[in-house]
Amino acid sequence: MSLCLQARQLACERDDRWLFEGLDLDIQSGEIVRIEGPNGSGKTTLLKILSGQLTDYRGELYWNGEPMRQTREHFLANLLYLGHAPGVKAGLSPLENLAWYQALSGEEGSESAREAALAGVGLSGFEDIPAGQLSAGQQRRVALARLTLTQRALWVLDEPFTAIDRQGVAALEAQLVAHAQSGGCVIVTTHHALTESPVLRRIQLG
Amino acid sequence: MQRSHAQLSTSAVAMHAPQGGLLVAIKATLKRDLTLMLRRRGEVLNPLVFFALVITLFPIGISPDPELLSAIAPGLLWVAALLAALLSLDSLFRSDYDDGSLEQLLLAPQPLAALGLAKVSVHWLLTGLPLALMAPLLGIMLSLPAGSYAVLAISLALGTASLSLIGAIGAALTVGLARGGVLLSLLVLPLYIPVLIFGAGAVQAAIFGEGIAAHLAILGALLALALMLAPWAIAASLRISING
Amino acid sequence: MWAFINKLRSPKWFYAISAKLQPLFWVAATLLLGVGTVWGLAFAPEDYQQGNSFRIIYVHVPAAFLAQSIFVSMAVSGLVFMVWKIKVADMAATVMAPLGAAMTFVALFSGAVWGVPTWGTWWMWDARLTSMLILLFLYLGVIALRGAFSSRDSGSRAASVLAMVGVINIPIIKYSVDWWYTLHQPATFTITGRAAMTMDMWAPLLMMVVGFYCFFIALTLTRTRSEILRREANKRWVRELAEEAN
Numbered sequence: 001m002s003l004c005l006q007a008r009q010l011a012c013e014r015d016d017r018w019l020f021e022g023l024d025l026d027i028q029s030g031e032i033v034r035i036e037g038p039n040g041s042g043k044t045t046l047l048k049i050l051s052g053q054l055t056d057y058r059g060e061l062y063w064n065g066e067p068m069r070q071t072r073e074h075f076l077a078n079l080l081y082l083g084h085a086p087g088v089k090a091g092l093s094p095l096e097n098l099a100w101y102q103a104l105s106g107e108e109g110s111e112s113a114r115e116a117a118l119a120g121v122g123l124s125g126f127e128d129i130p131a132g133q134l135s136a137g138q139q140r141r142v143a144l145a146r147l148t149l150t151q152r153a154l155w156v157l158d159e160p161f162t163a164i165d166r167q168g169v170a171a172l173e174a175q176l177v178a179h180a181q182s183g184g185c186v187i188v189t190t191h192h193a194l195t196e197s198p199v200l201r202r203i204q205l206g
Numbered sequence: 207m208q209r210s211h212a213q214l215s216t217s218a219v220a221m222h223a224p225q226g227g228l229l230v231a232i233k234a235t236l237k238r239d240l241t242l243m244l245r246r247r248g249e250v251l252n253p254l255v256f257f258a259l260v261i262t263l264f265p266i267g268i269s270p271d272p273e274l275l276s277a278i279a280p281g282l283l284w285v286a287a288l289l290a291a292l293l294s295l296d297s298l299f300r301s302d303y304d305d306g307s308l309e310q311l312l313l314a315p316q317p318l319a320a321l322g323l324a325k326v327s328v329h330w331l332l333t334g335l336p337l338a339l340m341a342p343l344l345g346i347m348l349s350l351p352a353g354s355y356a357v358l359a360i361s362l363a364l365g366t367a368s369l370s371l372i373g374a375i376g377a378a379l380t381v382g383l384a385r386g387g388v389l390l391s392l393l394v395l396p397l398y399i400p401v402l403i404f405g406a407g408a409v410q411a412a413i414f415g416e417g418i419a420a421h422l423a424i425l426g427a428l429l430a431l432a433l434m435l436a437p438w439a440i441a442a443s444l445r446i447s448i449n450g
Numbered sequence: 451m452w453a454f455i456n457k458l459r460s461p462k463w464f465y466a467i468s469a470k471l472q473p474l475f476w477v478a479a480t481l482l483l484g485v486g487t488v489w490g491l492a493f494a495p496e497d498y499q500q501g502n503s504f505r506i507i508y509v510h511v512p513a514a515f516l517a518q519s520i521f522v523s524m525a526v527s528g529l530v531f532m533v534w535k536i537k538v539a540d541m542a543a544t545v546m547a548p549l550g551a552a553m554t555f556v557a558l559f560s561g562a563v564w565g566v567p568t569w570g571t572w573w574m575w576d577a578r579l580t581s582m583l584i585l586l587f588l589y590l591g592v593i594a595l596r597g598a599f600s601s602r603d604s605g606s607r608a609a610s611v612l613a614m615v616g617v618i619n620i621p622i623i624k625y626s627v628d629w630w631y632t633l634h635q636p637a638t639f640t641i642t643g644r645a646a647m648t649m650d651m652w653a654p655l656l657m658m659v660v661g662f663y664c665f666f667i668a669l670t671l672t673r674t675r676s677e678i679l680r681r682e683a684n685k686r687w688v689r690e691l692a693e694e695a696n
Contacts, residue, residue, distance in 0.1 A: 003221060015602050016684060029219075053312060054449055056535075056603065076315035077224040085306025091242045103234030104314035104321075106227020153219045184219040375615055379608050383598050392594055393612060396587040397619050400626035407633065428622070439615055442532075446607045 002029035003064060003078065003153045003185055005050065010059040012045055019045055020205055023059070029153070032176055032186045033201045034194060041206025043189045044084070044158055050187060051081040051156040077105070080152035082160055086143035090132030094118055094142045097131060101146055109149070117149040118142070122168070136163040147175060155179060157188045173197065224315050231316045232324045239328040249297065250332050254340055257290040261344045272349040279348035280409035283358060284365075284402055286344075287337045291366050292398075294333045295373040296390055298325065299381040299444065308381070312448055319437035322444065326374045326436075334366025354412035364425040365405040371429075371436035372397050378443035401428055455534055461678045462687050464538045468671045475668035482661030490654035497651075503567040508655060510560035512662035513553045514578070517585055518620065520550030520666065524592070525617035528610025538674065540606045541681065543613065544596065545673035549666065551589035558582050577631035581624050588616045
């Protein structure tokens, strides 16, 4: 059995304005789903709902067939969410940042695995520099290192290509495709074209 | 049931059952916040300097008369320490909110209340406790009568723990607001009053040679209550704030 | 129970039912307050120690009761809003907060006026007045927090949490202030601790208290109704209502 995230009649009202209504989604293993829509159409809000941050919605969410409210812990254990802000502490080195994220999911992890993950995003040599001294793109890469470091089936990524250079974009896109092909699942918002993705599905909002 | 998800998975990306590890997460959060605070020494020192400054203002504003000062010293020390602890509260969740790590904290497969409590513990360890240790020194400058110094430090150490917990609720409620600092004081100060009454009362009682056990017991009870209830309120408030 | 909660979910239902209820409470409030005021101020006997100045209790005591009760009902509304997501409960909590703050202010002001003949000063740190003052700050905090959010939904939820935190603290604050006051004991007279009252002093007081509560319920209903119209202005049933009125 593979993962599956379903939404039934999902609706979100923000201050008496419906961002979206009657949204039905079936997201399965092997898919890359791109949420599209103009600014203010509720893309980020939808991602926050699908990643379990916002609970103020109408309709039902199901994770592997069970209502989200009952299986939230199992869902969170399989989720990796990267938001607008990279979530990288300026006062900590990339290694320390990653160590905290690993520990949050309940495992100590190993220093060598973290170093390998940082090397994977092209940050070898920057492991011990305070993240505040890195460029915006490098900080984003520290966050992206979590994709390889923590094995999670469902990736929810809000504008992950922000501040990443062209080579990085290609590598990240390849990584998303590889994740989907090996049975994972990606939900993403981006202005980037995602030309290399054979399995791309689009969901239009607004 | 949940294990079977993982076993039946035909794909390379396996599903995980929640693996617990709350202690690992708490330990890492304590270490992270301590490291961050100790790298920004100023933030640790500022409340202490503020405390000393406010205490300096009173003899200048009122009178240098030692008798008068010693009469009002318990209250002054407590009020000034309370304000100093308040001063540092706004930054408790602020930087985590700004750089996005608060979202990640909320999405950790761990109880948010426990992680919030870890952050509050660090706050107390680096503001409340140093304030309590510094207070006797300032007590000397206000001619605090002998015999009440230890009680001053103990009551402050106990009391500031409650203040950190209650204040964290206010900090969590206002972290999403651009200028939440003044509002935070408005929300939190009325709730501080019981702690102030029994904290300053303990020092007064020690000066008058009365029993202090009751005061300290009540301070302990307030702390126990805050420990039980505040983490849930902090967690709920953080979830509200993150949705802005 | 569940059917009732589900009905409450619909502001339209509440709007209809409150239309029937509110005249009842307005009439009751007017009668009770009218009779109570005349009886209390003109016919009730003088207090043997305080003379006529004791008559301020006919305003002070009901206002003080109400000030505390409104905070509790505000917190309960907040809880109902958070648990069952009933919007009407939040609208009620929204309109209750300024009303509660106003009542607290009335209690404080009447206490200060009473203080002039009794203590010879406008303000004494009397236990009850001090608790009232802190309560006023709690109200102001809830109102300010609600107003500080740009998203009304978040503001509502934050205010609900703060009201609940406050309601847990109110008894603690009250107890500790009472304890603090007995320790220092600056005044001989306290605003509530006076000699036993006779029946004809009690009766108008009871009337005033019940009258104040009716007034609170009536005003909350009326103001919640206008809050419903304001927030649901885009909904079809409100537009139809407006068309009918035209």
